[in-house]
Amino acid sequence: MSKTLFSDDHEYVKIEGNGGDGDTATVGITDYAQNALGDVVYVELPKIGAKVAKGEQAGVVESVKSASEVYAPVSGEIVAVNAALEGDPAVVNQDPLGQGWFYKVKISNQNELEELKDEAAYGAYVQGL
Amino acid sequence: MPNAAHHRPAAEPPLLKTPLWELHKQLGGKMVPFAGYDMPVQYDGMGVLKEHLHTRKHAGLFDVSHMGQAVLTGAEDPALALETIVPGSMTGLEPEKMRYTLLLNDKGGIIDDLMVTRWDDKTLFLVVNAACKDNDFAYIQKTIGKDVQLEYLADRALLALQGPAAEKVLSRLFPLAAAMKFMTSAKVVYEGAELYLSRSGYTGEDGFEISVPAPMAERFAKQLLAFEEVKPIGLGARDSLRLEAGLCLYGHELDETITPVEANLKWVIQKRRREQGGFCGAEKILAQLKDGPSKLRVGIKPEGKAPVREGTEIFSPAGKKIGVITSGGFGPSVDHPVAMGYVESAFAGEGAELQVMLRGTARPCTVAALPFIAPNYKRD
Numbered sequence: 001m002s003k004t005l006f007s008d009d010h011e012y013v014k015i016e017g018n019g020g021d022g023d024t025a026t027v028g029i030t031d032y033a034q035n036a037l038g039d040v041v042y043v044e045l046p047k048i049g050a051k052v053a054k055g056e057q058a059g060v061v062e063s064v065k066s067a068s069e070v071y072a073p074v075s076g077e078i079v080a081v082n083a084a085l086e087g088d089p090a091v092v093n094q095d096p097l098g099q100g101w102f103y104k105v106k107i108s109n110q111n112e113l114e115e116l117k118d119e120a121a122y123g124a125y126v127q128g129l
Numbered sequence: 130m131p132n133a134a135h136h137r138p139a140a141e142p143p144l145l146k147t148p149l150w151e152l153h154k155q156l157g158g159k160m161v162p163f164a165g166y167d168m169p170v171q172y173d174g175m176g177v178l179k180e181h182l183h184t185r186k187h188a189g190l191f192d193v194s195h196m197g198q199a200v201l202t203g204a205e206d207p208a209l210a211l212e213t214i215v216p217g218s219m220t221g222l223e224p225e226k227m228r229y230t231l232l233l234n235d236k237g238g239i240i241d242d243l244m245v246t247r248w249d250d251k252t253l254f255l256v257v258n259a260a261c262k263d264n265d266f267a268y269i270q271k272t273i274g275k276d277v278q279l280e281y282l283a284d285r286a287l288l289a290l291q292g293p294a295a296e297k298v299l300s301r302l303f304p305l306a307a308a309m310k311f312m313t314s315a316k317v318v319y320e321g322a323e324l325y326l327s328r329s330g331y332t333g334e335d336g337f338e339i340s341v342p343a344p345m346a347e348r349f350a351k352q353l354l355a356f357e358e359v360k361p362i363g364l365g366a367r368d369s370l371r372l373e374a375g376l377c378l379y380g381h382e383l384d385e386t387i388t389p390v391e392a393n394l395k396w397v398i399q400k401r402r403r404e405q406g407g408f409c410g411a412e413k414i415l416a417q418l419k420d421g422p423s424k425l426r427v428g429i430k431p432e433g434k435a436p437v438r439e440g441t442e443i444f445s446p447a448g449k450k451i452g453v454i455t456s457g458g459f460g461p462s463v464d465h466p467v468a469m470g471y472v473e474s475a476f477a478g479e480g481a482e483l484q485v486m487l488r489g490t491a492r493p494c495t496v497a498a499l500p501f502i503a504p505n506y507k508r509d
């Protein structure tokens with residue numbers, strides 16, 4: 001079972017398993033975010049083993065013109081990063097929710113997931129921006 | 130994450146629109162506020178990267194109508210008066226030739242950078258920056274207004290057609306365009322109205338700028354866009370193109386505290402003017418020419434792939450702060466990050482190995498020759 005949740009800062013969290021503590025989630029930026037940023041030329045990812053807290057900066061994504069922080073949508077330990085982005089950052093534009101993922105995190109506080117939006121709520125939120 | 134919504138305080142005046150505003154919307158322009166105007170930063174289906182590369186390979190059409198166009202006339206040559214507030218030789222400018230120069234304050238600081246074209250022995254045509262134009266025109270009026278008349282051409286659009294195919298495209302409409310050299314101008318008639326062409330630009334490519342009466346600007350732009358070589362290009366690519374070309378952007382590399390010598394623009398001060406002075410701030414500027422400035426604008430090439438943005442501090446190998454980045458981004462044509470900044474003169478030599486502090490980590494960078502790309506100007 002898997003589901004995808006979204007933050008107000010335009011990160012997504014794709015949860016594998018039930019989303020309990022210790023389950024793994026994949027984090028990246030949404031289609032809305034990649035579109036707003038424009039052509040991505042560089043992504044700075046966290047280090048494997050690092051612990052990130054929800055709301056803290058977990059990386060940076062840069063387009064030709066500007067840099068934007070990526071905030072951790074959930075707390076936990078980084079267990080994998082998408083090294084392919086180093087050679088081909090444009091994949092973030094082409095397939096943000098698939099090949100363009102940023103990192104995988106071992107969820108440390110499942111209660112945080114309740115503060116994220118489901119796809120319908122995020123869609124409505126983006127419509128209002 | 131990206132702050133896509135551009136919120137402006139309600140107290141600000143509404144954004145101005147250029148004569149091509151409707152066309153930008155039709156073409157899918159993503160509009161952003163810039164220098165008080167609602168301007169396209171990029172177009173749907175293209176984006177900064179593709180627009181940049183298209184301009185270097187074919188031709189790009191830019192709306193630069195937000196810039197200020199003005200005519201300076203006088204009972205005698207207005208260049209005499211203008212030379213008191215710019216360091217370049219204006220009286221030495223021959224008809225149809227143009228020069229890049231700098232409007233100076235009395236401390237030798239740069240009020241704006243501008244293009245001056247001589248139309249005839251009593252008339253000069255000026256193009257100044259959008260964000261500076263009101264201030265520039267007031268300053269010119271205040272300083273030399275008793276000797277010259279300044280007429281602001283508010284009813285004209287300005288387009289830039291840039292890229293290796295620009296000559297081929299524009300000469301289909303105006304055959305004489307093919308014979309023009311870099312930094313020369315010509316007047317042509319289009320649908321009964323006068324257009325001002327110049328072989329110049331802000332991309333490092335060959336190209337033209339074309340001043341068009343506002344009412345026919347959209348029709349003219351559409352005619353250029355109908356050629357398959359030409360795509361509309363937004364402000365995003367305009368910035369990345371000029372940065373690769375090592376060209377200054379006012380408010381970034383240039384401001385009222387920076388002199389032409391510090392800005393590494395001493396080439397704008399011709400020999401006669403170095404010998405004679407007679408312009409605002411000449412004492413300071415001529416001393417800097419003789420002794421060298423304490424800081425200098427340089428190109429910076431960051432090592433690796435991470436762009437280094439404006440405001441990033443620059444350090445010597447020993448860790449002493451020696452400068453700051455004034456423009457930085459990614460260079461799509463060179464495929465690596467590119468930047469410009471000011472460093473203490475002792476560290477300004479090409480190839481100097483320095484460091485930038487990026488998000489708390491020191492990263493290596495080198496002082497690079499400008500421009501980052503080989504320019505493609507039609508000099509002869």
